[in-house]
Amino acid sequence: MDDPIVHRTADVDERAELGPGTTVWHLAQIREHARLGSGCIVGRGAYVGPGVIIGDNVKLQNYALVYEPARLEDHVFIGPATVLTNDLYPRSVDVTGKVKRPEDWNASGVIVREGASLGARVVVVAGRVIGRWALVAAGAVVTRDVPDYALVTGVPARRTGWVGRSGERLEAAGAGLWRCPQTGELYEEDGGILAPVAS
Numbered sequence: 001m002d003d004p005i006v007h008r009t010a011d012v013d014e015r016a017e018l019g020p021g022t023t024v025w026h027l028a029q030i031r032e033h034a035r036l037g038s039g040c041i042v043g044r045g046a047y048v049g050p051g052v053i054i055g056d057n058v059k060l061q062n063y064a065l066v067y068e069p070a071r072l073e074d075h076v077f078i079g080p081a082t083v084l085t086n087d088l089y090p091r092s093v094d095v096t097g098k099v100k101r102p103e104d105w106n107a108s109g110v111i112v113r114e115g116a117s118l119g120a121r122v123v124v125v126a127g128r129v130i131g132r133w134a135l136v137a138a139g140a141v142v143t144r145d146v147p148d149y150a151l152v153t154g155v156p157a158r159r160t161g162w163v164g165r166s167g168e169r170l171e172a173a174g175a176g177l178w179r180c181p182q183t184g185e186l187y188e189e190d191g192g193i194l195a196p197v198a199s
Helices: none
Strands: 150-153 158-162 171-174 177-179 186-190 193-196
Antiparallel strands (some): 177 186, 186 193
16 A cells, blocks of 8 residues: 655644555644554544544544544544544633643543544534444534444434444334345344344
């Protein structure tokens, strides 16, 4: 695979690690000790915080903000202007009036599991986990963990359906079964948890 490509206007710290074939576009910033896997695309104006770990084939669309210590697994999609936050009690100053610095709070990163997609302008509250192959609709605000394969929408985000690996909404197939209209794959729901049916 090819070497990473970094646009001349991007700001990539020399201590960051970029995997082969990763592309960093105009005005993006990747901070110290961030690690990106192979084949990633970091869009214009996107931000990756210090120590963030990103897997292979991840897309960060324009102006996405990924604050430390977030972890993104392989094949994740982060839509334009989406924000992964890291502080449940944000304040500019502490109770004495002193400006807060990174060492003055415990950052709590968002975890995005394999294949999950977050639409444009999604906000994920610090410490939440987005499950495998889940889909968070544009404009949603995630305040609690999202199960694998869940489709969540709204403010605050609530589950309104299920999706398969293709990203399409699953169709009911009877007796707790769900089918992907694109691939025909079957999934089984049990107690609010969805899993693929073994073939």
